[in-house]
Amino acid sequence: MAEQVDLVIFGGTGDLSTRKLLPALYQLHRHGLADDLRRIVATGRAEKDRETFLSEAHANTRRFVPTEDWDSAVWESFCQHLHYHTLDAAEAPHYQSLGELLDTAAAPLRLFYLATLPALYGDICAHLQEAGCVSPQSRVVLEKPLGHDLTSCRDIHRRVGEVFPEEATFRIDHYLGKETVQNLLAVRFGNPLLQPLWNNSFVDNVQITVAESIGVEGRGDYYAHTGALRDMVQNHLLQVLSMVAMEPPSSLDPWAIRDEKVKVLRCLQPITAATIKACSVRGRYDAGAVDGQAVRGFLEEADFEQASNTETFVALRAHIDNWRWAGVPFYLRTGKRMSRRYSEIVIEFRRPPFSLFANDPNELSNKLVIRLQPEETISLHTLNKKPGLTRKLRLQPVELHLTEDAWQRDHSYDAYERLLLDAINGDQTLFMRGDEVETAWRWVDSIIAAWEETGQPVKPYNAGTMGPSAATALVAVDGRNWYE
Ligand SMILES: NC(=O)c1ccc[n+]([C@@H]2O[C@H](COP(=O)([O-])OP(=O)(O)OC[C@H]3O[C@@H](n4cnc5c(N)ncnc54)[C@H](OP(=O)(O)O)[C@@H]3O)[C@@H](O)[C@H]2O)c1
Missing domain, CATH: 3.40.50.720 (NAD(P)-binding Rossmann-like Domain)
Known part of the structure; x- marks a missing residue:
């Protein structure tokens, strides 16, 4: 400093x-x-x-x-x-x-x-x-939140921009302060062996889950005007998606990295009234049990009229329209009062074109699993022989842990420590640029407009589950499962 x-x-x-x-x-x-x-x-x-x-x-x-x-x-x-x-x-x-x-x-x-x-x-x-x-x-x-939609976000940017230039403006998304999100850059761009695989020829699908077990916690009325899409997808999930999908930057300079991230956001295929039903699920938790404790439903925690059309869960199938990712679904889901609290990115690689083994083909994929919370880990799920004398060769999954105990011990700091230090030092790499936030709002606004136009209902789910069954169906119609 x-x-x-x-x-x-x-x-x-x-x-x-x-x-x-x-x-x-x-x-x-x-x-x-x-x-x-x-x-x-x-x-x-x-x-x-x-x-x-x-x-x-x-x-x-x-x-x-x-x-x-x-x-x-x-x-x-x-x-x-x-x-x-x-x-x-x-x-x-x-x-x-x-x-x-x-x-x-x-x-x-x-x-x-x-x-x-x-x-x-x-x-x-x-x-x-x-x-x-x-x-x-x-x-x-x-x-955050930087506005409620693109218009209000631009208004904040305009007024802040009259006093502070972009180089002096640090927009926080604390997910970017997590060590594993930064490690994603190191793993992706430091290991040439992954380079040929990181595209639609080898990646089958990408899943990003941010599951919370807590409810709206006294913020019911605020949340009833916001919902899961604005509260979580617009910032955390799209930031993570852009880090997974970005092209290699020309350097680790903050502008170079954010240039590549915003390009991904610009390539997100708009979800329209014609595609919204097939590409999105909205949910709202009812009463249920989380960690063995009975909990109330969202409608009992917030103004009923407003809350009845607010989602506390959202699942999306997103597509990135560029050469690298065309045809690869990015499944996003986030919700409150889910069965457990965890955030995870799963990059599932394509299955072999022909299986030699006696397994159910669904078991046969390699996955890179990046856990952001509660613990921060990265593991590569590979397959090897199930030991034993059986005649038919069977595969079993084996996890290669790319994070070791010493790494975990050394980085046990909170994301806010990293981000405060970077803001003090003037390093904008882990902060969102104005155009990134606006581009994310443009995509999210198109989903909200499509929900309104089609009157897409909010489906109930019991607190303590992983969301409405329609979210399972969103992935199942593509012949896939959520990785749990
Ligand atoms: N809490 C979180 O975990 C969290 C996470 C991510 C982002 N955020 C964002 O961070 C911001 C703050 O959230 P919070 O949860 O800390 O809210 P909060 O507990 O309601 O605190 C609001 C703060 O703003 C001050 N304040 C309110 N009106 C003011 C006014 N007219 N003039 C001057 N100060 C005023 C309050 O001070 P006095 O009441 O003492 O005046 C208090 O310090 C929000 O934008 C929120 O969305 C919060």
């Missing part, structure tokens, strides 16, 4: 700051990775003095940092950097006083982290500029 940095967090008292940002900053400090971070100024509307904020931050951070990582001496030195500033986003004088605070022993570089309501992003940036808080070295970090 070259220059001293002041970090200002808008929404510094919110859930994201409490659970993720302050614990991540504590961890960076503990590892000596944030030595040039001079001040962290958390903002919120409540009037409170620094001592009160520090005492709350101490209790919260201690809760969300693993016990074995907690060190009171580290906290004492960390909180020397921690400040609180009362700020209502709409109040211009509050930015003046923020500017005065920052001007005292000013750090050359300012990083403004917007972890608050996206509807406030435009005003916050404009007020910061009016108050003289923004210099050419300043940067802004934007949390």
Whole structure:
């Protein structure tokens, strides 16, 4: 890190700051990775003095940092950097006083982290500029959601862009901060043996699953206006898809990588009213049981009228119209209250053209399985002989683990640690560029328009299952199964 940095967090008292940002900053400090971070100024509307904020931050951070990582001496030195500033986003004088605070022993570089309501992003940036808080070295970090559709996303981009250029704008998708997503680049482009296989001649299908076991957790009314497609597919699943499907970039430069990602998003075949029924399934959880606990249905947790047409589960068959991927289905699915929490990418290779073995042909494929959570692992599923004296030769799957224990131990950091460090260092590789986000919205908007035009219903599923049976059928009609 070259220059001293002041970090200002808008929404510094919110859930994201409490659970993720302050614990991540504590961890960076503990590892000596944030030595040039001079001040962290958390903002919120409540009037409170620094001592009160520090005492709350101490209790919260201690809760969300693993016990074995907690060190009171580290906290004492960390909180020397921690400040609180009362700020209502709409109040211009509050930015003046923020500017005065920052001007005292000013750090050359300012990083403004917007972890608050996206509807406030435009005003916050404009007020910061009016108050003289923004210099050419300043940067802004934007949390999702970046709008509700393409129009609202463009509006945020326009207003933020009036103050911060693209090179200074860091749009977070915390999935990109996961080590396995970055390792995907290393595995794909560091191993020439995979290169000839990474295309429609050898890949049969790709599956991306982001399954959550939690429900809407008190965010029912927000979620009823959002749904799984906007909340998860528009960002996390399409980001992962673009990392899997991108062409080799010309270098590891952030612009080169993001150029290739956006090209994939542009090649997504639009889903229209004519194809929507065959290509998508919408679901909504009813009451059921997760981890042995009875749980309520979505309609009991949110405003009934709005929620009754909101999906808490979506499954899609997507196609990428380019030479590499033509004809290869990318199956995407995500949902709440599913049987277990996990996120996974499965690249299934084509089966042999003719089988010599006594197995069910469905068992005979090689797969590269990339697990993003709860654990981060990569394994290659190969086939070898089932041991024994039987006359007929049978195959059995054998997993080659491409991640070893030492690798797992060494990278056990939270995605927010990686992303905060990169934003402080000015590295945009793992942040979404504006055109990527807009292109993703364009594709998602076409699906929402097709749902509306055709009145596609939301199908119920029991909490604690993997979604409606129609999602199984979406893949089964192609002669395939979801990899579970
Ligand atoms: N929570 C997560 O896990 C998560 C994950 C990904 C993205 N996000 C995104 O991150 C952002 C924050 O989420 P959150 O869950 O932390 O929300 P939250 O718990 O509701 O916190 C909102 C924060 O914004 C502040 N705030 C609200 N209105 C304000 C105003 N008019 N002026 C100044 N500050 C204001 C609140 O401060 P006071 O109430 O103290 O004024 C609070 O610090 C949202 O965009 C969310 O979608 C959250």
